[in-house]
Amino acid sequence: MKVLIVDDERIEREALRHFFQTNDLGVEVVGEASNGIQAIEMIQLLGPDIVIMDIRMGILDGLKATECIKRKDPQVEIIILTAFGLFEYSQQALRSRVFDYLLKPVEGKELVDAIQRVKSHILSRNERQGEHRKPAWLRNWAAEQVNEEPPLTSSGFEDPRVAAIVDYVMSNLDKDLSLTGLASLVHLNPSYLSRLFKSTTGVSLNIFVREARIEKAKYLLKNEKHKPLKIISEEVGFSDVHHFCNTFKKTVGITPAEYRVQGRG
Numbered sequence: 448m449k450v451l452i453v454d455d456e457r458i459e460r461e462a463l464r465h466f467f468q469t470n471d472l473g474v475e476v477v478g479e480a481s482n483g484i485q486a487i488e489m490i491q492l493l494g495p496d497i498v499i500m501d502i503r504m505g506i507l508d509g510l511k512a513t514e515c516i517k518r519k520d521p522q523v524e525i526i527i528l529t530a531f532g533l534f535e536y537s538q539q540a541l542r543s544r545v546f547d548y549l550l551k552p553v554e555g556k557e558l559v560d561a562i563q564r565v566k567s568h569i570l571s572r573n574e575r576q577g578e579h580r581k582p583a584w585l586r587n588w589a590a591e592q593v594n595e596e597p598p599l600t601s602s603g604f605e606d607p608r609v610a611a612i613v614d615y616v617m618s619n620l621d622k623d624l625s626l627t628g629l630a631s632l633v634h635l636n637p638s639y640l641s642r643l644f645k646s647t648t649g650v651s652l653n654i655f656v657r658e659a660r661i662e663k664a665k666y667l668l669k670n671e672k673h674k675p676l677k678i679i680s681e682e683v684g685f686s687d688v689h690h691f692c693n694t695f696k697k698t699v700g701i702t703p704a705e706y707r708v709q710g711r712g
Contacts, residue, residue, distance in 0.1 A: 448473065448474045448475070448496040448497060448566060448569065449474070449475055449476075449477045449493065449494065449495040449496050449497070450467060450474045450475065450476050450477065450495055450496070450497045450498070450499060451476075451477060451478050451479070451480065451486065451489060451490065451493060451495040451497070451498045451499070452464060452476060452478070452479045452480070452499050453479075453480045453481075453482075453483070453485075453486040453498060453499065453500045453501060453504070453509065453512070454479075454481070454499075454500075454501040454504070454528075455481050455482060455501065455503070455504040455505060456501075457481075459501070459551075460479045460481075463476075463499060463528075464476050464479070466555070466558065470555075470559060472559065472562050472563070472566075473566065474496075474497065474562060474566070477493045477495055478492075478493050478495070481504070481505075481662075482504045482505050482506040482507060482512075482662060483504055483506060483507025483508055483509060483511060483512030483515075484506045484507045484512075484613065484617070484659075485506075486498065486500065486509075486512050486516070487507075487512055487515050487516060487519070490516055490519075490520065490523060491519075495523065496522075496523070496524065496569055497523075497524050497525075497526065497562070497565055497566075497569075498516070498523060498524070498525045498526070499526050499528050500512065500513060500525050500526065500527050500528065500545075501527075501528060501529050502527060502529040503529070503530075505658045505661065505662045506655065506658045506659055506662055507648060507649070507650065507655075508649070508650075509527060509529070510527075510649075511648060511649035511650065513525050513527075513544075513545055514649070515605075515648075517544050518605060519605060521544070522572075524546045524565050524568065524569060525544075525545045525546060526545065526546055526547045526548075526549060526561055526562075526565060527545050527547070527548045527549065528549045528550075528551060528553060528558075529548075529549075529550065529551060530550065530551040546561075546564075546565050546568065547561045547564070547565065549561060605647075606643065606647055608633040608635065608640070608643065609643065609644055609647045609648065611632065611633055612629055612632065612633060612640070612644065612652070613648075613655075615629070615632060616629070616655070616656055616659055617659060620659060620660050620663050620682070620683050620684050621681065621682050621683065621684050622684065623684075624656050624684065626640065626641060626652060626653070629652065640652070656684075657694065657698070658698070660683040660684050660685070661683075661694070661695060661698045661699065663682070663683045664679055664680075664683045664691070664695060664703065665699070665706065667679045667682065667683070668703055668706050668707040669706075669707070672707065676688055676691070676692070676703055676704070679691075679703070680692075691703070
């Protein structure tokens with residue numbers, strides 16, 4: 448069976464991949480995602496049977512991503528693996544029909560047991576249905592994109608207007624992304640688009656744009672180490688580098704320069 452790992456921390460993704468590689472569980476890690484939007488896209492592309500999902504992530508959190516995934520394909524089984532065990536999170540996860548809810552740091556045996564249970568559930572379900580899962584999408588996914596930069600198209604939301612907005616934003620982070628301008632792209636009233644986007648994704652459009660820009664900036668800071676901050680700020684839609692630095696620090700907790708040093712380390 449195929450597994451997709453979704454966590455915004457690279458070290459957590461690597462640890463989980465190593466776990467599956469060193470334990471003979473009959474599963475294959477087919478990809479990694481660093482946020483909810485990327486997870487939705489990669490499920491369409493890679494067709495995993497099981498998703499290991501964190502909750503607190505940029506752009507779209509794990510619970511909202513789970514809701515979108517289960518609406519699109521109820522057959523995908525999701526195991527929440529998070530450091531946040533608050534009652535409200537576990538209740539929301541259950542309402543979203545996740546298969547299991549595990550707390551970090553998870554014991555190896557606990558994770559093994561959860562994987563064995565979900566595999567048995569999938570096999571039993573397929574036998575009852577008398578058919579196997581549908582084949583994965585025919586498109587291939589470049590390995591460097593899977594492991595590095597979030598894909599920028601095919602958001603996978605059921606409402607085509609929301610999907611179009613997400614795709615446009617992710618592909619045009621350097622441009623003016625005002626509510627009025629985005630609404631005109633899908634021929635909607637701005638206030639209606641604002642309500643539609645929030646009800647579909649669980650996050651307001653302006654917060655989505657801001658977090659998408661910061662996620663892109665984080666990627667550039669880590670992978671283009673000699674590019675000046677002014678250029679990076681312009682590439683993610685900030686005309687003022689000081690505004691970019693202040694927004695980055697408020698969102699991430701450290702300055703872009705500090706984040707770049709951590710990435711180099």
